[in-house]
Amino acid sequence: MSDLGGDExxxxxxxxxxxxxxxxxxxxxFAEYADHLRRLERLSDAMVICKHGLVRHPSYATGHVVMAExxxxxxxxxxxxxxxxxxxxxxxxxxxxxxxxxxxxxxxxDKERAAAEFEAALLASPNLVEAQTALAEARGALTTAQPPAxxxxxxxxxxxxxxxxxxxxxxxxxxxxxxxxxPSVNRAHAVDADGRVLASSTFGGPRLSGKADVGFVNELRGxxxxxAAGRLQSVALCGRQTLTxxxxxxxxxxxxxxxxxxxxxxxxRDLGDAIxxxxxxxxxxxxxx
Amino acid sequence: MAEQTxxxxxxxxxxxxxxxxxDGILGGVLCTEDGLPLASALxxxxxxxxxxxxxxxxxxxxxDQFGDEDLEAGVLDASRxxxxxxxxxxxxLVLAADPAAAIGxxxxxxxxxxxxxxxxxxxxxxTEAPRP
Numbered sequence: 001m002s003d004l005g006g007d008e009x010x011x012x013x014x015x016x017x018x019x020x021x022x023x024x025x026x027x028x029x030f031a032e033y034a035d036h037l038r039r040l041e042r043l044s045d046a047m048v049i050c051k052h053g054l055v056r057h058p059s060y061a062t063g064h065v066v067m068a069e070x071x072x073x074x075x076x077x078x079x080x081x082x083x084x085x086x087x088x089x090x091x092x093x094x095x096x097x098x099x100x101x102x103x104x105x106x107x108x109x110d111k112e113r114a115a116a117e118f119e120a121a122l123l124a125s126p127n128l129v130e131a132q133t134a135l136a137e138a139r140g141a142l143t144t145a146q147p148p149a150x151x152x153x154x155x156x157x158x159x160x161x162x163x164x165x166x167x168x169x170x171x172x173x174x175x176x177x178x179x180x181x182x183p184s185v186n187r188a189h190a191v192d193a194d195g196r197v198l199a200s201s202t203f204g205g206p207r208l209s210g211k212a213d214v215g216f217v218n219e220l221r222g223x224x225x226x227x228a229a230g231r232l233q234s235v236a237l238c239g240r241q242t243l244t245x246x247x248x249x250x251x252x253x254x255x256x257x258x259x260x261x262x263x264x265x266x267x268x269r270d271l272g273d274a275i276x277x278x279x280x281x282x283x284x285x286x287x288x289x
Numbered sequence: 290m291a292e293q294t295x296x297x298x299x300x301x302x303x304x305x306x307x308x309x310x311x312d313g314i315l316g317g318v319l320c321t322e323d324g325l326p327l328a329s330a331l332x333x334x335x336x337x338x339x340x341x342x343x344x345x346x347x348x349x350x351x352x353d354q355f356g357d358e359d360l361e362a363g364v365l366d367a368s369r370x371x372x373x374x375x376x377x378x379x380x381x382l383v384l385a386a387d388p389a390a391a392i393g394x395x396x397x398x399x400x401x402x403x404x405x406x407x408x409x410x411x412x413x414x415x416t417e418a419p420r421p
Contacts, residue, residue, distance in 0.1 A: 216354045230368030238362045
């Protein structure tokens, strides 16, 4: 989460977080650690850490937001709403609290109040792309046609803009390897929301500009939202010799360089499938032995 | 001079019309690099100015991102609309397509149309140039 603090390192391991918390038991970074555990799907541990932290720091708004996310992941939307409202009492302009509350209201069919929450999120953080997209959908500014099968609307699922739960930090390398293993692909890398290259098939090769990649995709996400074009699924840049595909996956962007002559339709379809269902299925198969 | 410019724009407008008959294509806009629409042929419900502004921005971002190599096309694929943006001598050609439409043929169509637009622009420039 970007609002946990300015200098956190999301790539830090659980051990590093534990050492930090042991050194500084009163640290506000309990929320960051709890969120880290949540992303690893260690929800019970995340809840314990976050509860302890909130006992010590009951007026830390971000702590309540993280607790709300844990509650949402455990299927307790009422508790999540309680923590989001608590967060907004403490910090009325907390953008993520407004965003999550809006998404929650939207799932309950309350479009009007959801839109008001998304507007509040955008007032506090005008570049919050998830809120832009969600607001457009809540307002019904988008076409009334049903979204195509397989599309993941931010208004109907709270995971929009967030990494899929199965895609834990240690699996991102596998995902990049899977993409790079396609015959049509000659390089691939994955970038997080802060522009950090988390995995690359060409480490040691040319320097990659993760910040430019993620900035490019984020601006196009915003454009798609303003155009009422729906959710950004991919971007392709075609040159005479090169073809580059950008595939948003939650808060990640997977970038694939394609070999000359690659069939763009086939690659968009197959790579889209590969980074969504493919790795998940493969990883589940691997996990099951 | 104004009459000649008007004629050139009409020619450009006419060159976009066949887009409306192409499979899966919802229309197209020709715009300047600043996003000012010059000519368009769009199905009802699509806004010329919004598409031109978005197309010019996509074109500029794509060029910046692509670096030194000549960009042939940028394709934005969203759940409800697909845009193909192709640089032309006057600015950008923006094709709007149904998301279910094939990308390859849309890029090829943009390429052919861009060549026709560039030819028209050159002819117009030659006609308007002061004679010695």
